[in-house]
Amino acid sequence: MLCKDIYSALTPVLARYDSEQVCVVCDANVSFESPYPTLTLAVSEQNKSLERVSRIWDFFFEHGLTRRGVVIAVGGGVLTDIAGFAAATYKRGVDYINIPTTLLAMVDASSGGKTGINYHGLKNSIGAFAPPVDTLIWPGWLKTLPVHEFLSGYGEMLKTGLLNTKLWPQFLQYDLDTMDLEALTPLIEQCLAVKGRIVAADPRDSGRRKVLNLGHTFGHALEEISMQNATDSHPMPHGYAVVYGLIAEVYLSVIKTHCPKEPLQQLTQLMLHYYGKPQCKCSDRERLIALMQQDKKNERTAEINCTLLRSVGSPLINQVISPDEASEAFDFLFSL
Amino acid sequence: MLCKDIYSALTPVLARYDSEQVCVVCDANVSFESPYPTLTLAVSEQNKSLERVSRIWDFFFEHGLTRRGVVIAVGGGVLTDIAGFAAATYKRGVDYINIPTTLLAMVDASSGGKTGINYHGLKNSIGAFAPPVDTLIWPGWLKTLPVHEFLSGYGEMLKTGLLNTKLWPQFLQYDLDTMDLEALTPLIEQCLAVKGRIVAADPRDSGRRKVLNLGHTFGHALEEISMQNATDSHPMPHGYAVVYGLIAEVYLSVIKTHCPKEPLQQLTQLMLHYYGKPQCKCSDRERLIALMQQDKKNERTAEINCTLLRSVGSPLINQVISPDEASEAFDFLFSL
Numbered sequence: 001m002l003c004k005d006i007y008s009a010l011t012p013v014l015a016r017y018d019s020e021q022v023c024v025v026c027d028a029n030v031s032f033e034s035p036y037p038t039l040t041l042a043v044s045e046q047n048k049s050l051e052r053v054s055r056i057w058d059f060f061f062e063h064g065l066t067r068r069g070v071v072i073a074v075g076g077g078v079l080t081d082i083a084g085f086a087a088a089t090y091k092r093g094v095d096y097i098n099i100p101t102t103l104l105a106m107v108d109a110s111s112g113g114k115t116g117i118n119y120h121g122l123k124n125s126i127g128a129f130a131p132p133v134d135t136l137i138w139p140g141w142l143k144t145l146p147v148h149e150f151l152s153g154y155g156e157m158l159k160t161g162l163l164n165t166k167l168w169p170q171f172l173q174y175d176l177d178t179m180d181l182e183a184l185t186p187l188i189e190q191c192l193a194v195k196g197r198i199v200a201a202d203p204r205d206s207g208r209r210k211v212l213n214l215g216h217t218f219g220h221a222l223e224e225i226s227m228q229n230a231t232d233s234h235p236m237p238h239g240y241a242v243v244y245g246l247i248a249e250v251y252l253s254v255i256k257t258h259c260p261k262e263p264l265q266q267l268t269q270l271m272l273h274y275y276g277k278p279q280c281k282c283s284d285r286e287r288l289i290a291l292m293q294q295d296k297k298n299e300r301t302a303e304i305n306c307t308l309l310r311s312v313g314s315p316l317i318n319q320v321i322s323p324d325e326a327s328e329a330f331d332f333l334f335s336l
Numbered sequence: 337m338l339c340k341d342i343y344s345a346l347t348p349v350l351a352r353y354d355s356e357q358v359c360v361v362c363d364a365n366v367s368f369e370s371p372y373p374t375l376t377l378a379v380s381e382q383n384k385s386l387e388r389v390s391r392i393w394d395f396f397f398e399h400g401l402t403r404r405g406v407v408i409a410v411g412g413g414v415l416t417d418i419a420g421f422a423a424a425t426y427k428r429g430v431d432y433i434n435i436p437t438t439l440l441a442m443v444d445a446s447s448g449g450k451t452g453i454n455y456h457g458l459k460n461s462i463g464a465f466a467p468p469v470d471t472l473i474w475p476g477w478l479k480t481l482p483v484h485e486f487l488s489g490y491g492e493m494l495k496t497g498l499l500n501t502k503l504w505p506q507f508l509q510y511d512l513d514t515m516d517l518e519a520l521t522p523l524i525e526q527c528l529a530v531k532g533r534i535v536a537a538d539p540r541d542s543g544r545r546k547v548l549n550l551g552h553t554f555g556h557a558l559e560e561i562s563m564q565n566a567t568d569s570h571p572m573p574h575g576y577a578v579v580y581g582l583i584a585e586v587y588l589s590v591i592k593t594h595c596p597k598e599p600l601q602q603l604t605q606l607m608l609h610y611y612g613k614p615q616c617k618c619s620d621r622e623r624l625i626a627l628m629q630q631d632k633k634n635e636r637t638a639e640i641n642c643t644l645l646r647s648v649g650s651p652l653i654n655q656v657i658s659p660d661e662a663s664e665a666f667d668f669l670f671s672l
Contacts, residue, residue, distance in 0.1 A: 050386065061456060064630070064638065089425070092452060092463045093540070116428060120397060127428045128464060204429070294400070302400065 002137045002189055006032075006099060009136045010072075013097055017070045023063055025056055025083040027075025030101045030141075036072070037063045043078045045227055045235060048118045050126070056086035060094075070133070071096040076149075077109030077238070080132075081124065084115030088130030098132040101141040103153025103184075104239050107160070107191045110135045112199045112212075121228055122294060123220050129204055137192075139185050148237055150179055151274055155239030158270070159215045159246060160191045162263060165313035167194065172266055176274055210307055210317040217306035217321075218329065219245025221291040225284050236279065243271055244278045247336070248329040252321060253308040255328075263312050268336060277336060285330050289323050338473045338525055342368075342435060345472045346408075349433055353406045359399055361392055361419040363411025366437045366477075372408070373399045379414045381563055381571060384454045386462070392422035396430070406469070407432040412485075413445030413574070416468075417460065420451030424466030434468040437477040439489025439520075440575050443496070443527045446471045448535045448548075457564055458630060459556050465540055473528075475521050484573055486515055487610055491575030494606070495551045495582060496527045498599060501649035503530065508602055512610055546643055546653035553642035553657075554665065555581025557627040561620050572615065579607055580614045583672070584665040588657060589644040591664075599648050604672060618670055625662050 003009035014022060019036075026032050028042035039059040043052060060071070073083035073096055080098045087096035100110035116127020142150065154176065161171035167190055174187060195212065202209035219241040226236035236244075247267050253259035271277075280288070293302045304321040321329075339345035350358060355372075362368050364378035375395040379388060396407070409419035409432055416434045423432035436446035452463020478486065490512065497507035503526055510523060531548065538545035555577040562572035572580075583603050589595035607613075616624070629638045640657040657665075 050390070054386070057455065057462060061458075061461075061630075089462050089464055091461060092450065092465050114428065119393065122397075125397075125427060126393060126425050128425055129428050294397075 001134065002139070002185065004138070006136055006138050009138070010097070013134045013136075014070070017095075018068065021066060021069030022072065023060055023065050023069065024072045024074065025059070025079065025086070027079040027101065030075050032074045032099070034072070041075075041079065041082075043075070043082060045078060045118065045123075045223070045238075048078050048082055050117060050119070052082050053086045053089075053117060056083060057090055060086070060090050065090070065094060067091045067094055069094055072099060073097070073132075074099040074101060075105070076100070076102040077105040080105055080110050081115050081127070082117060084130060084132065085117060085127050088115055088128040093130065095133045096130075098135040100135065100137060102145060102149050103142055103188075104149065104156055104237075105153075106137050106139075106188055107153055107195075108156045110137070111192060112195060113203060114205075118227075121224055122291075123224055131203075137188065139181050139188065142181055142184070147179075148240075151176070152237035152239030155237075155241075155243040155246075155275070157187065157191050158267070159212075159242055160194050162214060162246065162250075162309060162312055163198075163211055163315055164194050167191070168263070168312045172270075176270075207317070211315040213317075214307045214309070214315055215242045215246035215249055217245065217292055217295060217304065218248040218288075218326075218333075219243075220295060221245075221288045222278055222280060224291050225280060225288055228287075229279075229284075240275050240278075243267065243275050244333060247271060248333050249306055250309060251332045252306075252319075252325060252329050253310070253316075256319070256325070257308050257310050257316055259309045259311055263309070272336065278333065280334065282330075282334055285327055288330060289326050292321075292326060337471065338475070338521065340474070342472055342474045345474070346433070349470045349472075350406070353431075354404065357402060357405030358408065359396055359401050359405065360408045360410060361395070361415065361422070363415040363437065366411050368410045368435070370408070377415065377418075379411070379418060381414060381454065381459075381559070381574075384414050384418055386453060386455070388418050389422045389425075389453060392419060393426055396422070396426050401426070401430060403427045403430055405430055408435060409433070409468075410435040410437060411441070412436070412438040413441040416441055416446050417451050417463070418453060420466060420468065421453060421463050424451050424464040429466065431469045432466075434471040436471065436473060438481060438485050439478055439524075440485065440492055440573075441489075442473050442475075442524055443489055443531075444492045446473075447528060448531060449539060450541075454563075457560055458627075459560055467539070473524065475517050475524065478517055478520070483515075484576075487512070488573035488575030491573075491577075491579040491582075491611070493523065493527050494603070495548075495578055496530050498550060498582065498586075498645060498648055499534075499547055499651055500530050503527070504599070504648045508606075512606075543653070547651040548643075549653075550643045550645070550651055551578045551582035551585055553581065553628055553631055553640065554584040554624075554662075554669075555579075556631060557581075557624045558614055558616060560627050561616060561624055564623075565615075565620075576611050576614075579603065579611050580669060583607060584669050585642055585644060587668045588642075588655075588661060588665050589646070592655070592661070593644050593646050593652055595645045595647055599645070608672065613672060614669065616670065618666075621663055621666050624666060625659050628657075628662060
């Protein structure tokens with residue numbers, strides 16, 4: 001739910017719980033004042049691990065949190081994914097509230113009930129479906145968001161835009177040079193409405209929800225390679241990977257399912273103008289393809305399953321891609 | 337479901353899955369032949385840990401198990417609890433089938449959807465509600481079950497018996513000296529039917545299902561202390577702890593909720609004849625009470641919440657016990 005003030009939005013949600021049974025898990029780079037016990041955690045895709053989950057469980061035990069209590073998760077998508085998984089498995093599940101503080105977390109991670117951690121370098125490969133009792137979205141957090149994080153969130157919005165004929169032209173019109181929050185707020189709202197309808201129809205990701213995976217089969221592989229390759233602490237932001245994945249998958253849509261070329265050109269322009277080219281080498285291609293064959297979205301071992309487009313607003317789920325086709329899509333992406 | 341042969345019972349259940357997408361997790365002391373990849377695991381209450389869960393996840397990844405696959409868990413309750421939790425969190429949840437091989441697992445762990453591990457010495461304090469797609473019960477496994485494991489399972493059956501006026505006299509009549517399987521089978525079936533009705537009405541243990549916790553508030557604490565105290569690998573079997581817990585809680589039922597003394601006398605006789613006295617010292621009392629205050633069944637911090645009886649067949653949930661009352665119940669139990 002969009003709100004103008006986090007504290008006044010929290011009050012009615014917390015009224016359902018004993019005030020001694022509230023624990024906060026807060027991202028280290030966010031400031032969130034509250035009277036409740038708070039665990040501040042530095043998180044990243046690299047340490048989105050079982051070890052962080054254990055830290056959170058320990059904190060819950062120390063504060064005597066019972067199953068009737070509630071956890072408030074404040075931060076980006078990595079934080080809300082980890083804290084959500086810790087809450088989902090603590091004493092077989094305690095309620096939690098998400099307060100996403102990045103654009104990516106607002107439009108993606110914080111709603112829909114997917115929680116989890118990375119395991120053996122595979123993104124979100126251990127986790128649970130456990131929706132938060134509420135998600136409070138305050139666009140004010142975005143005023144101080146670094147530009148690359150803003151763009152990362154917008155990459156995920158672009159994906160949702162491609163699923164809806166009304167949204168896509170609005171998303172192309174939004175001015176990424178000024179990043180005006182007032183103009184962005186109704187777009188966030190529409191994004192959440194589109195996602196909410198899809199998730200409600202298929203909460204466990206077995207059918208229709210797969211349309212939300214557009215861009216993510218190739219995107220996840222690029223992100224994982226980047227995590228493995230990154231020598232510093234700055235691998236590819238998730239939403240950048242989604243933009244690159246969208247280009248690869250819309251390219252395949254053009255050649256396999258007769259999608260018009262226009263959205264591919266529009267995406268390519270946005271990428272070149274704002275996101276830059278992916279930092280991957282052609283020699284990564286084999287590892288990328290192997291990673292896609294391990295993707296949890298696959299229905300069979302070693303098969304690459306992805307969502308393609310017939311056109312903007314008309315996604316096609318469960319499209320099987322051959323390794324040669326995958327290779328060709330990477331060639332296209334890396335040649336831009 | 338009760339079956340006469342595991343393999344013919346499995347066939348229709350497995351027909352729903354790709355035969356290359358079946359993984360077996362099998363208790364080290366059980367022999368189970370199948371054409372599927374099998375991980376054999378030695379498990380116990382002491383190593384019912386995150387480390388075992390990781391072993392199972394690794395095995396699933398090695399064999400390329402996808403979300404459309406299925407896991408067969410074969411073994412006692414510790415094995416099915418760990419494997420069920422691993423399945424529930426692998427790629428946010430893969431189907432699993434339980435094949436319980438001990439009486440305790442048949443009547444308790446393998447149905448009802450509770451999965452989990454011990455954490456910081458607290459039983460099942462990390463876990464998930466994730467029911468198996470099927471539970472196949474073949475009483476033939478019990479022919480070679482050690483006597484103390486048989487008695488442990490029967491302890492859990494006694495608890496279910498106390499919840500039902502028709503079952504209780506049948507359970508008292510069953511001859512524990514001969515342990516005849518043919519006479520036992522209909523009792524297992526009735527036990528599962530009683531449990532099934534209760535779980536269906538409250539799958540997440542927030543209300544009516546708490547009647548199944550009878551004996552478990554005191555029982556879990558005794559079991560945890562025994563795990564902490566055990567210098568060898570033989571702590572108190574779960575069902576023994578339940579019998580001791582039932583005695584403590586039925587004692588409290590007599591003094592607090594006017595339960596007749598008869599079931600307390602019947603339980604005490606069974607205990608002295610078959611189970612022996614609990615291996616706990618009066619000096620453990622303070623630690624036992626502290627453990628009960630940490631129990632995940634509690635609704636508030638530091639409160640001891642338990643299920644008592646008004647009479648056989650009439651359980652009362654959410655009864656709050658003071659530390660003094662808990663102490664008195666332990667005195668009674670330790671003085672027998």
